[in-house]
Amino acid sequence: MMNILRILIFGVVALAQLAVPAAMVWQREQTLKNGRVWKFRTAPVDPVDVIRGRYIALRFTAEEFAAPAKFEAGDKSVYAVLKQGTDGFAEVDHLTTEAVGTDDAVPVESVWWYGDKQHMRFPFNKFWVAEANAAAAERAYLENNRRDNQNVYVTIRVRRGDAALDQLYIDNQPLFEYLRAHSPR
């Protein structure tokens, strides 16, 4: 009797264990399928900072814009309202603390103001790569993400305030196609 109860409880637990990753998949699938596409140009980074374990640490040129005064958010969450620049890449139009459930605003992790510029950090700042590709991906990213050779961007899908990192492009090719094309073999 006790054991049947245990199995029943485990049924509930097992459902929860499945539901958590499934919910993650579901939300991302919705955003990736129906979200609006934004292209973000990456910013040159400190080489030491690039790979932490198995992801590429991403910084974006859009993560700063000229602002005369500091943006005051208090304890509230901050959102960045996006606009498309003349070169087709995303730029931040302005920051807001009002929850924006549209396809042209993304949540922002942290904001600070320094040197007449408003800085922020987007929540999509890690691009996961498999262990086998990590070293090659790091090299490719560094070579194409220098001040004299800026050739990297990512596509982000935004749907109702949820931002999903879709793909990292180097030289207009998705990372893994680029790696395959440039592999020593």
Place this chain on the structure above:
Amino acid sequence: MAGVTNRRAIRWLRSQLPELVASGVISSESARAIERHYEQHQPRSNFAFVILAVLGSALVGAGIILLIAHNWDELSRATRTAIAFLPLLIAQALVVFTLMRRNESRPWREAAAIFDVAAVATAISLISQTYQLQGTFADFMRTWLLLSIPIVYLLRTTLGAILYVIGSVLWLFARWGIFSSEGNPTLFWLLLMLVIPYVVLRFRRDRDSRETATLVIIVALAALFGVGATADFAEANVGAIAYAGLATAIYLCGINVFPQPAGRLHPLAVLGGIAIGIVAIVLSFEWNWHMTRHVASLPRSSAANVAVAVELLFPIAAVCLAGFDVLRRRAEFSLSAALLPIVAAVAWAIANLCELPGDRWQSTRCSFAAATVMNCYALLLAIDILARGIRTNSIARANFGLLLIATLAICRFFDSDLSFMIRGIGFIVVGLGFLVANVLLFKRRTA
């Protein structure tokens, strides 16, 4: 082969017993007698086998993941998602099988539990990677711990409970992000509370086993980390009292809850005793008692107030535990050790008497007086431990007392905040204490 069939038959017979008793075929006495008879035939599952089973299943799981990860980037998102769920589904099937057919086998339960918990982590991290999800390590740990704790209860796994507590401490450390301000640690106490009923169950079942001792010690160590993080978050200057309370509470729990034959101490009481010694030494430094106005004038959030309440819970519990025993006149603990939270509270009150300076590094007459109180207390405590060691003829305890005295002397020697005269007097006192203790020990040994 015969052994295997036999064991299966025994398992079947034992599962039939309640039914046979219910239908009146055999009496409940005979059922118990049959149970007892076969208990002796049951091979005793030893802990080494459990560890091997767990290690084996973990290695198989890790190997499968490595094989998949090799060509990971070539696979489509859908394939990767399916692969992420596969180990979890297998693990869950294994848990159901264990609950139905191998419920009495400890290695099966431990291995199935570890496999399932690892599979949950695998599924979440593989999905995170596939979909470029960004959450922090702390978020991941929290989800993982909450999905794992029911397994500890369902499969009655102490190893799982120990890993769960270690995971909670990892969550505590993961809160410190690089750019985010450190988060509220209150969830840690909730996570720890979730495992306490299991600790009680274990305690009721098998109080004196090594397993139970390990579990309670891990929980106590986790609480020590928790108080540190809570004090850091609360910013209320009461961390000293909280630590003093926790150390004493651990010591008193060790003495009261795990009584041992005369002259011996349960490992939990030993841990508490060591913690008391360390806290007393640390609090004897004057910089601990530099109170700042900054803290008093800070606008307090309700979360910080909850943290303060959590901090104060430990000294209150310790004083209640000690008071209860003193009232019932069955105190077996060292009174000087149990006094630590009260002495720390007195020192805290003294340190707060003066006008508070603006920054943390300024000392006042009051902070000096508070440190003096703690120094005297630490010396008395050390002498008391030494004396108890001599009385019970315990070399370890006497040495611990001597070690505390020596540490105290060395600390004061390097403490440049104190004037030479005070240092001199202090050294004379410590030296006299040393001499008296040694003379006593010597007399005792030669008598």
